[in-house]
Amino acid sequence: MMEMTRTGLAPGKPLFGAMLALSAMTFMLPSGASAEDIKLSSSAIGRPPIFSNTFVDVGETMGYWKKVGLDMSFRWFQRGTDTAKAVVTGDVQVGYTATPVAVNLIAAGAPIVIVAGMPNQDWIIGSDLPNVKDCKDLKGQTVAADGINNARWLFLKSEAESCGLKLTDMTPIDLANAPLVKAGIAGQVHTSVFHVDELAQIEFKTGKKWHLIPVPASIKAGLHYGSVLASKKAIADNKEGVIRFLEGWILTQRMMSSTKPADMEEFAKIAAKAGSFDVGVAKGAIESFHQINYWVNNDGLDEKQMMGQANEMVKDGLLKPEAKPTYDKLVDKSLYNEAMKRVEKMGGMK
Numbered sequence: 001m002m003e004m005t006r007t008g009l010a011p012g013k014p015l016f017g018a019m020l021a022l023s024a025m026t027f028m029l030p031s032g033a034s035a036e037d038i039k040l041s042s043s044a045i046g047r048p049p050i051f052s053n054t055f056v057d058v059g060e061t062m063g064y065w066k067k068v069g070l071d072m073s074f075r076w077f078q079r080g081t082d083t084a085k086a087v088v089t090g091d092v093q094v095g096y097t098a099t100p101v102a103v104n105l106i107a108a109g110a111p112i113v114i115v116a117g118m119p120n121q122d123w124i125i126g127s128d129l130p131n132v133k134d135c136k137d138l139k140g141q142t143v144a145a146d147g148i149n150n151a152r153w154l155f156l157k158s159e160a161e162s163c164g165l166k167l168t169d170m171t172p173i174d175l176a177n178a179p180l181v182k183a184g185i186a187g188q189v190h191t192s193v194f195h196v197d198e199l200a201q202i203e204f205k206t207g208k209k210w211h212l213i214p215v216p217a218s219i220k221a222g223l224h225y226g227s228v229l230a231s232k233k234a235i236a237d238n239k240e241g242v243i244r245f246l247e248g249w250i251l252t253q254r255m256m257s258s259t260k261p262a263d264m265e266e267f268a269k270i271a272a273k274a275g276s277f278d279v280g281v282a283k284g285a286i287e288s289f290h291q292i293n294y295w296v297n298n299d300g301l302d303e304k305q306m307m308g309q310a311n312e313m314v315k316d317g318l319l320k321p322e323a324k325p326t327y328d329k330l331v332d333k334s335l336y337n338e339a340m341k342r343v344e345k346m347g348g349m350k
Contacts, residue, residue, distance in 0.1 A: 039071045040234075040241040043083035043095035047076045048275040050177055051197045051285060052118055052226050052294075053096055055252040057274040058267065062255060065248040068342070070241065072248070078177055080151060084229060087112055093234035094245055098151035100318070102227040103310050106330055107323045113235070113332045115242065116228040116249055117300035120292050121220045123155045125213040126199050127191040133211050135163035144175040144183070144192035149318055152176060152193040157316060158219050197275070197285035204281045220292075223312060224305040235335070246339035250297075256286075257295035299336040303327050 044053045056074055059065050065072045075092055077083045084097035088110045102114055125143075127133075132141060138160065146152035157167055175183060175192070183189040184202035199210060228249065230242050256267055268282040275282070289295070307327055313319040 037071050038069060038238070038241045038244060039073070040094065040238065040245050041073045041075065041092040042245065043075050043077060043086040043092045043097075045077060045080055045083055045096060045177070046274075048178055049076075050195055051122070051271065051289065052195075054267075054271045054274055055096075055249060055256065057270050058252045058255055059248045061270050062251070064251040065244070067251070068244045068247040070244040070248060072245070078179075079147075080226075081147075084112075087229045087231050090231060090233065093238060094228060094230045094242060096226060096228055099224040099227045099306065099309050100149070100151060100154055100313060102229055103306075103313060103325065103330065104149075104319065106325050107319055111232040112229045113232060114227040114301065114306075114330055115230045115332055115335050116246060117224065117302075117306070118226040118294065119224050119296060119300050119302045119305045120294055121155070121223055121225045122196045122289065122292060122294055123152065123215075123220075124194050124196060124199060125156070125159060125192070125215065126194055126210040127213065128208055128210045129190050132191055133213070135159060135213055136165065138191070138213070139165055139169045141191050142171045142173060144180055144189050145172040146176040146193070147174045148172075150176075154312070154316065154318075155219075155223075156193050158223070158312065159213070159215055162216050162219065196288045197271075197281070200281050200285045200288070201275075201277050204278060222305070222308040224302065224309040230332075230335070235332070239335070243335050243339050243342075246336050247342055250336075250339055250343045253295045254297055257290070257293075257297060259290060299333055299340075301331050301333060301336075306330060 044056050046053055046056075049056060059072070075086060077086065080097040080101050083095045084101045084105055086092045087095040088105060094115070099117065102112070105112060106114075127141070129141070131137060143156060145156040153172060156172060160167055160169065175189065177198075180189065180192060180194070181198050181201050184192065184198070185205045203209060235242055255263055258264065258267075264283065264286055268279050268286055271286070272279040272282040310319065310324050310330075314321050314324055
C-alpha cells in the first residue's frame with residue numbers, strides 16, 4: 001500500500017496540489033478570516049440608538065450578519081461626525097453618518113466612499129410653546145439643533161431661510177439624541193429639531209402634544225439624509241467583509257420597512273428594548289417612518305438628492321464650489337449591487 005502522511009494524503013503531487021488549493025483559498029480571503037467567519041467593525045450613533053441606527057439591533061437580534069457569515073462588532077458614538085471620523089482613522093471599517101458630514105470629508109480628500117444610504121429626511125421641528133406655530137415664529141427663540149454645521153443645524157438653517165430668517169435671528173443650542181430627549185421630558189427644551197421617535201418619546205412621557213412647524217417639501221426632497229461609509233482601505237483589504245455587511249444591511253432595511261403586522265410587532269419590540277422606551281412609542285414611530293419611506297429597499301443613493309445636499313452646502317458656504325465632489329467620487333454602488341444579488345439568490349429574509 002502507498003504510505004499515507006499525517007494529513008491523510010499521499011506524498012508528492014497530490015499534497016502539493018492540496019497546498020496550492022489551500023493557498024488560493026487563503027489568498028482570496030481577508031487575512032486571518034475564513035469563508036465562514038469574516039470580521040468587520042462598524043461605528044453607529046447611540047447608545048441608545050437613534051432610529052436610523054436600530055439596524056444594528058435588528059441585524060443582531062434577527063441574526064442577519066451571522067446568516068451571511070460575518071462577525072460584526074460595533075463602536076457607538078453620540079455624534080455622526082465621530083462615527084465618520086472613526087472610519088477615516090481606521091478605527092472601524094464602515095460606519096453610519098449624516099450625509100453632509102460624509103460629503104464634507106470626501107471633499108476634503110478623506111479616503112472613504114459612500115456605499116449605501118437613507119435618502120429621506122425624518123427631521124421635524126417641534127415646539128410646546130403656544131406662540132411658536134410656524135417658521136417665522138422661530139425668531140427670538142432658543143432652538144435645540146445639534147452643533148454648528150451638523151445635520152440638525154443645517155436643517156434648521158434651511159428652514160429659517162425658507163421664511164426669510166437667519167440662524168442669527170434665533171439662538172441654536174447644541175443638544176441632540178438621548179440628552180435632548182431627557183431635556184425635553186424635563187421641560188428644559190421647548191423648541192427643537194427632532195427625529196420622529198425623539199418627539200414621540202417626549203410626548204408619551206409628558207402627555208403633552210407639541211406643535212409641528214411646517215417644513216417646505218422642497219427642503220426634504222432636495223436633501224439627502226444618511227450615508228453608510230466604507231474606508232477605501234477596508235474595501236481593498238476586506239472587500240468580502242464589506243459586501244457581507246451590506247447583505248446584512250439590506251436584510252435589516254427590508255425587515256424595518258415591512259408593513260406586515262408580525263414584522264412591525266417584532267421590530268417595535270427590538271427598537272423599544274434598544275431605546276429603553278415603551279413598545280407603544282416604537283409602534284407609533286415606526287408607522288410615522290413608513291409614511292415618509294424612511295427605510296428604502298434600494299441602495300438609497302439617489303443622485304438628485306445627494307447632489308442637492310452638496311449644492312446646499314455650497315450655498316451655505318460650507319463647501320467651496322471647486323471642491324464639490326462629483327457623484328462618482330461620492331459613491332461606489334458596485335458593492336451594494338453585489339450584496340443585493342446575493343440576498344436575492346438566498347431568497348430575501350427567508
